[in-house]
Amino acid sequence: xxxxxxxxxxxxxxxxxxxxxxLREMLSSHPEIEIAAECGNGMEAVKAAGEHKPDLLFLDVQxxxxxxxxxxxxxxxxGVATIFVTAFDQYAMKAFDVHAVDYLLKPFSRERFEAxxxxxxxxxxxxxxxxxxxxxxxxxxxxxxxxxxxxxxxKVSLIAVNKLDYAEALDDYVSLVSEGKKxxxxxxxxxxxxxxxxxxxxxxHRSYIVNLERVARIEPYGKDSKVAIxxxxxxLPVSRAGYARLKTLLEEKQ
Amino acid sequence: MDRSDIGKSAWAAIGISGVLFAAIMGILLVTRWGMxxxxxxxxxxxxxxxAQGMAWSxxxxxxxxxxxxxxxxxxxxxxxxxxxxxxxxWVGIGRMExxxxxxxxxxxxTYKRFLALQTHLYGVGISYxxxxxxxxxxxxxxxxxxxxxxxxxxxSVRAREAELSALKAQINPHFLYNSLNSISxxxxxxPARAREMCVSLADFLRLTLGMGEKAVIPLxxxxxxxxxxxxxxxxxxxxxxxxxxxxxxEAKECLLPPLLLQPLFENAVVHGIAQMPEGxxxxxxxxxxxxxxxxxxxxxxxxxxxxxxKNGVGLRNVQRRLEARYGNEGQLHASAEDEVFRVSLSFPAxxxxxx
Numbered sequence: 001x002x003x004x005x006x007x008x009x010x011x012x013x014x015x016x017x018x019x020x021x022x023l024r025e026m027l028s029s030h031p032e033i034e035i036a037a038e039c040g041n042g043m044e045a046v047k048a049a050g051e052h053k054p055d056l057l058f059l060d061v062q063x064x065x066x067x068x069x070x071x072x073x074x075x076x077x078x079g080v081a082t083i084f085v086t087a088f089d090q091y092a093m094k095a096f097d098v099h100a101v102d103y104l105l106k107p108f109s110r111e112r113f114e115a116x117x118x119x120x121x122x123x124x125x126x127x128x129x130x131x132x133x134x135x136x137x138x139x140x141x142x143x144x145x146x147x148x149x150x151x152x153x154x155k156v157s158l159i160a161v162n163k164l165d166y167a168e169a170l171d172d173y174v175s176l177v178s179e180g181k182k183x184x185x186x187x188x189x190x191x192x193x194x195x196x197x198x199x200x201x202x203x204x205h206r207s208y209i210v211n212l213e214r215v216a217r218i219e220p221y222g223k224d225s226k227v228a229i230x231x232x233x234x235x236l237p238v239s240r241a242g243y244a245r246l247k248t249l250l251e252e253k254q
Numbered sequence: 255m256d257r258s259d260i261g262k263s264a265w266a267a268i269g270i271s272g273v274l275f276a277a278i279m280g281i282l283l284v285t286r287w288g289m290x291x292x293x294x295x296x297x298x299x300x301x302x303x304x305a306q307g308m309a310w311s312x313x314x315x316x317x318x319x320x321x322x323x324x325x326x327x328x329x330x331x332x333x334x335x336x337x338x339x340x341x342x343x344w345v346g347i348g349r350m351e352x353x354x355x356x357x358x359x360x361x362x363x364t365y366k367r368f369l370a371l372q373t374h375l376y377g378v379g380i381s382y383x384x385x386x387x388x389x390x391x392x393x394x395x396x397x398x399x400x401x402x403x404x405x406x407x408x409x410s411v412r413a414r415e416a417e418l419s420a421l422k423a424q425i426n427p428h429f430l431y432n433s434l435n436s437i438s439x440x441x442x443x444x445p446a447r448a449r450e451m452c453v454s455l456a457d458f459l460r461l462t463l464g465m466g467e468k469a470v471i472p473l474x475x476x477x478x479x480x481x482x483x484x485x486x487x488x489x490x491x492x493x494x495x496x497x498x499x500x501x502x503x504e505a506k507e508c509l510l511p512p513l514l515l516q517p518l519f520e521n522a523v524v525h526g527i528a529q530m531p532e533g534x535x536x537x538x539x540x541x542x543x544x545x546x547x548x549x550x551x552x553x554x555x556x557x558x559x560x561x562x563x564k565n566g567v568g569l570r571n572v573q574r575r576l577e578a579r580y581g582n583e584g585q586l587h588a589s590a591e592d593e594v595f596r597v598s599l600s601f602p603a604x605x606x607x608x609x
Contacts, residue, residue, distance in 0.1 A: 015531070016432070016490050022439035041531040064529045064559065087431035106435035158558070 008033045008121070009052060013045040013071065014060035014085065019106070023058050023085070026113050042066025046156055049075040056120060061086040061138075066156065069135035070149040073187070074156060077128055081120035095137035099129040132191035144197040148176060150183040159183065161200075165214045165230060167192055169207040177234070202249055204228055204242035212249060268306050275382075276302035287371055293355050293364045301348050305379070308340045309386030316390040333387050341379030345372060412578050426520060429486075436489050451489050458482040465512035470579075472606070473540055473547075474506040476515050480538065483516060487523055494533025495523070505540040508547050509604045511575050515551060517568040518597050522553035526595060529559035547603040555595040569597065576601060 010033050014020045020038045027033050036052035039045040042063050049057070049071075057080050061068040068084055084103035086092055096103045102116050102123070135145070148159045159178045168175045169189035176183045193203055204210050214230045218238065221227040226238040228246075238246065276298045283294035315336050319329040352368035355361055433455055440448035461479045465471060477499065484497045515538070522536045534554030541548050569588055576584030576599065584601040 015528070016436070017492055018436045018439040018443075018490065021443055022435070025439075025442055043531070062528070064531045064556075087435065088427040106431050107438040 005032050008056050009036045009054045010034065010056040010058065011037055011039065011045065011048055011052065011054040012058045013039045013042070013063070013068070014058070015040055015063045016060075019060065019085070026110065030117070042068070042071045043156055045071045046074045046151065047154065049080075050154065054080060056080070057082045059084050061089060061092050065158075066149060069131065069138060073131040073135065073185075074149055074151045077131070081123050083116050083120050089138075091140055092138045095134055098137050099134050101129055101134065130188075130191055132187055132195060136191075136194040145195040148185070148192075148195070150176060150185045152183060157183065161196060164201075164211055165232060165234065166208060166210040166236060168236075180232070199249070202242070202246050204236060204238045204246055206239065208236050208242075210236055212246075212253075215246075218243075218246070268310065271309075272302050272306045275305055287367055289364065289367055290361050293352075293359070293361045296355055296359065297348065297351055297364070297368075300351060301344070304344055304347055305382050308344060308379070308383055309389070311340075312336070312383060312386035313390045316387055316394065320394075321391060333384065337380045337383040337387075340383040341376050344379035345375050348375060409578055409581075412574060428524075429520070432490055433486055440489075447489070451486065454482055454485050454489075458486060462513065462516075468512055470509040470604070471512045472507050472509055473501070473549075476510060476512065477501060477506075477538070477540075479513075480515060480519055483519060484536075487527075491523075491527060491533060494530070495527050496533070496535040498535060498537045501538070501540040502542060505542040505547065505603075507605045508540075508542055509606070510547070510549075510601070511579055514572060514575060514599070515549065517572055518551040521568050522551060522595070525559075526553035526555045530554065530556050542603050545603055547599075547601055549599045550596060552594055552596045555590065555593055557590065557593065572597075572599070 010027065012020050012023050012035060014023070017040070020040075024035060024038070027035060033056065036054055037044075037048040039048050042065055045059070046066070048054075053076075057075075059068040059071060059082055061084055063071075066074075068086070072082065082101065084092070084096060084101060085106065085108075086103060087106045093103070093105075095101075102119050104112060104116055139145070145161060147161060148164065150157055150159060159176060163178045165177045167177070167189060170184070172186055172188075173184050174187050174189050174192050176185060189203075189207065189209060193201070193209055196209065200212055201209050202212055210228060210230070214232065216229050216231045218226050218228050221237070224240065226243050228236045228238050230236070279302060280291075280294045280298035283289040283298060284291050289297075312333075315332060319325065319332055321329070349365075349368060349372070352365045356363070356365040433451070437448050437451050437455075440451060458479070461475075461482065465475070465479070484495070488495050488497075519536060519538075526536070527534050536551065536553045539550040539552075569586070573586040576586055580601045585599070587598045587600075589596050
């Protein structure tokens, strides 16, 4: 903020060229906003967000490979105001309403656009919605994530949830173990738990979620606690509450 | 039709005819043949019971010999032999009983009287058995026609359902909103193209709504609808969408239920093209091979995209519509290999002239 009018850096993310052009046109009457980049897909968006550090993000929801929600999970969102732009999607709309996130429904009017822009500008500094929670809210009830997006450095990878062995909480991160590799993701373990199918993934410990299909056996450990041994040989602590959850789930499966 | 069909009403029918049979026989034995009334009752009741059993047993010979022209002689012969055997056994039982009434109950003369009317009783036994045969054939025929009616009703309901959901799926809100957004963008960038797109969209909607009312349309009409659809999507996706058609000349006039291919194209766009940053292609092939039509819709596809909403509903719909119109003659086969998603349809070839 340098005295007079503040400059805003914006990123436009949409897989349709015309949709991007429309946003660019509407922004052309706002000299205080500079369009740092236009991105045709989520991968480009993640990269551009890292390079340009935008203040404003216009984000389409349905895009190939990475959806708008995925992008939001992967970018550093401190100081970024996000406006989702989407065609009809009842679940996404419900999620936006619940979390008071601003969004534009295609097609939108100039007035609606100006109002969203104004709100985004004044919203700065307000508490950010957890991206994982927003994504979970956008899924129909009973439907869970089929893959998890992670960013290792600049590389974005998609992990199929079926290939996930277990997840471990590490401060602000979770470590996801899949096919012998570890991936770090900035997310809370509770946020991750929300996204996963509770019939397949169990929170066996404050810091661990395990894929039930990978558990080979459970052994007592010390006086009170137990340890889960996975097919890969990994040993994970099981809390008492975690053991109860595990037991009910295994009994249900039989 | 199995044993469990023998319901309450069948038991009631057997009971009523048993009582009637016994009553008539008893009265005739007393009045026409001068039998003692106690002897007549003792004779008539068990014989009536046996007769009912006999008539019921005709059910099994009937089931074993369904009424078809091919085996008519064998069927007639089977029933005649069975009737003769039944009649003979029935009279035999009666004779044994009459003998017992004579000696056991001490009502003499019963056996003699029985022998006198034995020839009549053969006739009665045989006729009653044949009556049973007729009754069961009638029952079977009635049940078969009832089942046929139910099947016809079910298939017409299913056809209507498929029609409805196809129409509902037609005007996909996503498709409409995205198209309108493209028009909104074009109005300032390229007004002439915006107008063009409005016209395409209107044409598409008009065609779609008009087609829903017809039972079948020629392939060329469906293809022209597909072309309109692709023209609209092409504005949205630009270079990302490529469409190829290989339509054999003879296939163009072949009939198919309207909007059969459109959902397949929409699937190809939504689950194929829209999931690939670089875009892809859709290919339609139509070939008439003698009496069969085969249509193939293929599209490039990213197996890893894991589109959250699968093709399931649209495909099932197309399959149900095929079944509703062609029964077992209509087939749908869907496969995903390498990076190609393919749906093949095959059904009897019809044209305006042949139907």
